Amino acid sequence: MILGLSLAGFTVLHLVISMIAIGLGLIVAGGLLASNRLPGWTAWFLILTVVTSATGFLFPFTQILPSHIVAIISLVLLAIAVYALYGKGLTGIWRSVYVVTAMLALWFNVFVLIVQSFQKVALLNAYAPTGSEPPFAITQGIVLLFFVFTIILGIRRFRPA
Secondary structure (H helix, E strand, C coil), X not given: CECCEXXXXXXXXXXXXXXXXXXXXXXXXHHHHCCCCCHHHHHHHHHHHHHHHHHHHHCCCCCCCHHHHHXXXXXXXXXXXXXXXXXXXXXXXXXXXXHHHHHHHHHHHHHHHHHHHHHHCHHHHHHCCCCCCHHHHHHHHHHHHHHHHHXXXXXXXCCCC
């Protein structure tokens, strides 16, 4: 039992929160590119992305896994993004810091989604059973390029009032 849920139930809850956080993050990314802060969407994106990273530590484990390292990095990035947005009000360099850290946190969530998809979805697993095959690397590479492009464009375009 985790938070009063069976392991399967908690896994579904964690997955649903993660998917909502990713969806909100994509909306926030669109807002960055349109120079729109989207305060409500942004707050929920940050909250649910923190919850996603934090709840990953509640699954039973006996050693630190790569997913834990990703979650720790993501939580650090999110702390910086929250400070840049709410603590510094996106003034000066903090605007760019926010764009980079928020979008990297989103990328980490998408990165984990792709990893989990290739591990758990039979059709994808058939093409990359170990996660080291070209289909997996190509998918991750395309997504990484998308986020690099989004971050660069976001830094140039995001000028909230």
